[in-house]
Amino acid sequence: MYFLNEEEKLYLHKYLIPQSRDTYIDYDLRGWNWHKPPLEPIYSFKLGVAEIANNYCLTDRDLYLKKVMNKYFSANCKMLVGGIMHKTIKEFITYCKKELYHHKIDEIGKNKLFSLEETIVLRLLNSCKLDKCNEQKAKEKIISLWEFEKQRVNYRIQEVLASQPYVGIDALVYQVLPVVVEQKLNGSFLGLSPYLSTDAINFSEPMIVDTKFGRKNEFHKLSITGYAIVMEALYSFPVNLGCVVYPTFKENRILIDRELFIINDELRQKFIERRDDKMRMIYEENDPGTYEECYNDCPYYEECH
Numbered sequence: 127m128y129f130l131n132e133e134e135k136l137y138l139h140k141y142l143i144p145q146s147r148d149t150y151i152d153y154d155l156r157g158w159n160w161h162k163p164p165l166e167p168i169y170s171f172k173l174g175v176a177e178i179a180n181n182y183c184l185t186d187r188d189l190y191l192k193k194v195m196n197k198y199f200s201a202n203c204k205m206l207v208g209g210i211m212h213k214t215i216k217e218f219i220t221y222c223k224k225e226l227y228h229h230k231i232d233e234i235g236k237n238k239l240f241s242l243e244e245t246i247v248l249r250l251l252n253s254c255k256l257d258k259c260n261e262q263k264a265k266e267k268i269i270s271l272w273e274f275e276k277q278r279v280n281y282r283i284q285e286v287l288a289s290q291p292y293v294g295i296d297a298l299v300y301q302v303l304p305v306v307v308e309q310k311l312n313g314s315f316l317g318l319s320p321y322l323s324t325d326a327i328n329f330s331e332p333m334i335v336d337t338k339f340g341r342k343n344e345f346h347k348l349s350i351t352g353y354a355i356v357m358e359a360l361y362s363f364p365v366n367l368g369c370v371v372y373p374t375f376k377e378n379r380i381l382i383d384r385e386l387f388i389i390n391d392e393l394r395q396k397f398i399e400r401r402d403d404k405m406r407m408i409y410e411e412n413d414p415g416t417y418e419e420c421y422n423d424c425p426y427y428e429e430c431h
């Protein structure tokens with residue numbers, strides 16, 4: 127999921143990285159300037175990155191209901207299955223690293239690694255309540271996703287083993303899986319939750335990656351922008367690139383659409399404006415009203431209509 131194909135690598139290295147070096151980013155919009163406007167938060171309470179970036183409800187009434195009216199919704203089936211898919215990717219990457227560290231380097235090419243155990247499938251399915259029909263569909267997706275990732279990781283292992291005869295386990299793990307999944311970040315400096323969690327940080331192609339198992343939306347780039355600003359605030363180095371991954375399941379295949387982009391001024395400005403607007407709405411308890419054409423599966427539909 128997090129490893130680019132050859133065309134994407136070419137695009138990244140020949141176009142996007144050079145372009146990002148030439149793109150001027152307003153110094154005031156770099157995360158390390160969190161202590162002064164416009165990044166300095168106006169209000170003392172905190173919001174999550176997704177709460178700021180998401181714009182599924184065009185009036186943001188979903189956030190108003192949650193934060194001002196304390197109305198919490200039960201996740202619908204689509205959300206639950208999406209959550210299981212995220213957990214599958216996290217589980218897979220962690221499991222691979224564990225497996226690799228448990229083997230000697232000369233055993234790795236020979237042994238069959240990364241088999242999906244039934245206990246893992248059960249654990250993933252039991253992490254939420256699905257009816258029988260959706261449970262079966264989710265199980266099929268877990269297996270497809272795992273097998274897809276397994277083949278890609280095995281290919282990467284063979285590539286490293288073939289080109290680096292003296293590689294050790296630690297270096298192999300880093301070269302094959304240069305990713306931290308569910309990296310925890312403290313966003314307090316920016317008025318964000320102290321317990322933020324990014325899907326992944328890819329160190330081989332220095333970028334923040336977010337996976338979305340649903341429709342494409344422009345505001346998905348804003349979540350990544352938020353995490354980038356937080357990383358700049360915490361570590362004081364520039365984070366210029368993001369990638370949203372949209373996997374879809376088509377019969378037995380997984381199709382992947384990756385959107386690579388520069389985290390430019392426009393995105394940064396938009397993220398900060400949305401943070402301030404949403405915080406103001408909550409602080410002043412302003413009901414933004416309903417939207418006429420609400421999306422079908424909005425979990426607050428009953429509440430608003």
Ligand code: SF4
Nearest residue numbers: 183416417420424430
């Ligand atoms: S039902 Fe409509 S107005 Fe209410 S939260 Fe959902 S999208 Fe927004």
